[in-house]
Amino acid sequence: MVLENCEIETTVFERPDSLTGTTSHYCPGCTHGIANRLIAEVIDEMGMREKTIGVASVGCSVFIYNYLNMDFVQAPHGRAPAMATGIKRVLPDRMVFTYQGDGDLASIGMAEIVHAAARGENISVFFLNNTNYGMTGGQMAPTSMPGQKTTSSQTGRDVETQGFPIRVSEMFSKLDGASYIVRRSLHDPKHIRMAKKAIRMAFETQVRGLGFSMVELLSICPTNWGISPLNSIKWLEEKMIPYYPLGDYKIHPALAEIKL
Amino acid sequence: MSLELMKGNEAVAEAAVRAGVVSYFGYPITPQTELLEYMSHRMPELGRAFVQAESELGAINMVYGAACTGYRTMTSSSSPGVSLMLEGVSYIAGTELPMVIVNVMRGGPGLGNIAPAQSDYNQMVHGGGHGDYRCIVLAPCSVQESVDLTVLAFDLADKYRSIVVILTDGSIGQMMEACELPPMQPLKTTFADWAVQGCEGRERRFLTSINLDPAAQEEMNYRLLKRWIDVEANEIRCQEYYMEDAEYVVTGFGSSARIALSAVRIARAEGIKVGLIRPITLSPFPRQVYADLSDKIKGMLVVEMNAGQMLEDVLAANRYRTPTDFFARLGGVVPFPDEVLGEIHRMVETPISTDGHPRDRWLARVLAKG
Known part of the structure; x- marks a missing residue:
């Protein structure tokens, strides 16, 4: 091979600085990795890596501090919004975000997240909703669908005895303190691109001092759902999206002018 | 020397302010509430952080976050409220962070009453939260001593990366006595090499209480114990x-x-x-x-x-x-x-x-x- 015949290589895809490169513990097919990467890409694009502090939660999200290359703390189960509040109030010029699953945010941590939103706490929250407790092996979550089989609702979630799922974004849209509340999904490239824009908007909300921002990300959990990644994506599209409609639930008027 | 007539709870609050506390997070509970009320106007007046949390659980975890930054932080409560905080106390101990917590004890167990009691001695001295850790516990018997020990508490917390409890009760918290307040200290400008403030110009840091490897957890437990030996050697007061x-x-x-x-x-x-x-x-x-x-x-x-x-x-x-x-x-x-x-x-x-x-x-x- 002679040199003249080689094309000059140009990098078209690389690891964002905000990712450490550590191999993740996420199961094959899991969308946590996509969410981690999107957050990293956005922080890189904003040039905020050195001014950002992440708050990890409990569940599959717990080890995000191994994957994101920035200062991080790790909260007790459900308390990430409270920890983020403490950090943000002391260091208001840093960008502070939490990364929480549905069990952490919508069950054990419901008080902390609702009040952080109600206070208009100037933090960003990335909420992975995969309708079950992934880390402990697929138990029923507050977001599990009616009839959904989990290891703690083995014949399917019976709403008569186990109650109904919580639609978090819809609920938070009623809070005056919340400025940016949207639901996106990670099931295909188009929706992933939309999710990334939403993550950017959430951080922009915070940087502008507009108050609480949250992006709910519908996610798949093939391991605990017990179906293949491809069928999981199908299940998300066919079952989850009708129950958890994608969309903008609350947008602060000042955000309208931002074009991404 | 200028003496001021102050209520115990308020004197502790002002002493903490003068000791350089940068953030306070709390929740109302009798007989501690005056401390929170005092902080609610005093902290914002100085441009410092005050949040009335949604619960004691929220408050202690706000303290946890604030403590991660390396700045001085505190909370206060009374017996049932402190029980609720113990989850966070264990995590803060497990992350080896300095913080000050004031427990204005009342009668119990359960909701009990709002009269002075000392029934949380075991909870504060011999544990409380899960896991193997110890807190430094200071027990004032007057308003003046509450003031003095509050200043000491912040110094000890920083020195030993430790939780320091000021264990007082409804009587000392509520009584008014003449006391001399300490001078206003400047706020911290240098921070330990573990403080999480954003990784500008340095390697990233993370603070966690997880040690999935039991051997690493054992090492951490030994580290706490060795630090405690230093505390015992240097800090006993009687x-x-x-x-x-x-x-x-x-x-x-x-x-x-x-x-x-x-x-x-x-x-x-x-x-x-x-x-x-x-x-x-x-x-x-x-x-x-x-x-x-x-x-x-x-x-x-x-x-x-x-x-x-x-x-x-x-x-x-x-x-x-x-x-x-x-x-x-x-x-x-x-x-x-x-x-x-x-x-x-x-x-x-x-x-x-x-x-x-x-x-x-x-x-x-x-x-x-x-």
Whole structure:
């Protein structure tokens, strides 16, 4: 091979600085990795890596501090919004975000997240909703669908005895303190691109001092759902999206002018 | 020296402000609430952080986050509220962070009442949250001492990356006394190499209490223990009164010690050679003071506003050498000096029995009275 015949290589895809490169513990097919990467890409694009502090939660999200290359703390189960509040109030010029699953945010941590939103706490929250407790092996979550089989609702979630799922974004849209509340999904490239824009908007909300921002990300959990990644994506599209409609639930008027 | 007449809770708040606390997070609960109320106007006035949290659970985790930044932070509560905070306390201990928590104790268990009590001694001194950790516990007996120990608490917290508890009660928190406040300290501008503030110009840091590898967790537990040995070597504080020629000893902490001191003074005036030992650090406990009690001491009376929680530590430290009796009021009832004086008289008139446990003998006396 002679040199003249080689094309000059140009990098078209690389690891964002905000990712450490550590191999993740996420199961094959899991969308946590996509969410981690999107957050990293956005922080890189904003040039905020050195001014950002992440708050990890409990569940599959717990080890995000191994994957994101920035200062991080790790909260007790459900308390990430409270920890983020403490950090943000002391260091208001840093960008502070939490990364929480549905069990952490919508069950054990419901008080902390609702009040952080109600206070208009100037933090960003990335909420992975995969309708079950992934880390402990697929138990029923507050977001599990009616009839959904989990290891703690083995014949399917019976709403008569186990109650109904919580639609978090819809609920938070009623809070005056919340400025940016949207639901996106990670099931295909188009929706992933939309999710990334939403993550950017959430951080922009915070940087502008507009108050609480949250992006709910519908996610798949093939391991605990017990179906293949491809069928999981199908299940998300066919079952989850009708129950958890994608969309903008609350947008602060000042955000309208931002074009991404 | 300028003295100010201040309520205990407010004096602690102002002392914390002057010690350079940058953030306060709390939740209203009697008999602690004045501390939160004071902070609600004082902190914003100085451009510092104040949040009335949604619960004690929220408050302690806000403190947890704030402590990660390396800046001085605190919370305050009373017994049931502190119970709710213990999850966060364990995590803060597990992350080796400095923080100050004020517990203005009230009667319990459960919702109990809002009267002064000392029934959270075990909870604060011997654990509370899960896992193997210790807190430094300071027990003031006056408003002035509350002020002084608040300043000390922040210094000790930073020095040992430790949780420091100011263990007071409804009586000291609510009473007004003249006190001298400390000078206003400048806020911290240099931070330890673990503080999480954003990784500008340095390697990233993360703070967590997870150690999935048991060997790594064991190493962390050893590290805490080694640090505790330093605390025990350097930070034990205990005040002795009239002990030079004492033949009898009364001992207690905080309010009960203060009440007992009144009784001791009356007894001294009557010619009884009685002294008082008052541990100021309940943890680390001044074990040596009790271990070294002279064989000439004929009897010791432990006075508490709980059912003998410090009593066990006194007995163990003393190795059950000195004949010991116990006296307490429970559930938020504050003993009168007369009651303690009566116990001193009894100790002097009838040699202390060494039959059974002091708590059992005390309870038998209480039940016999009906």
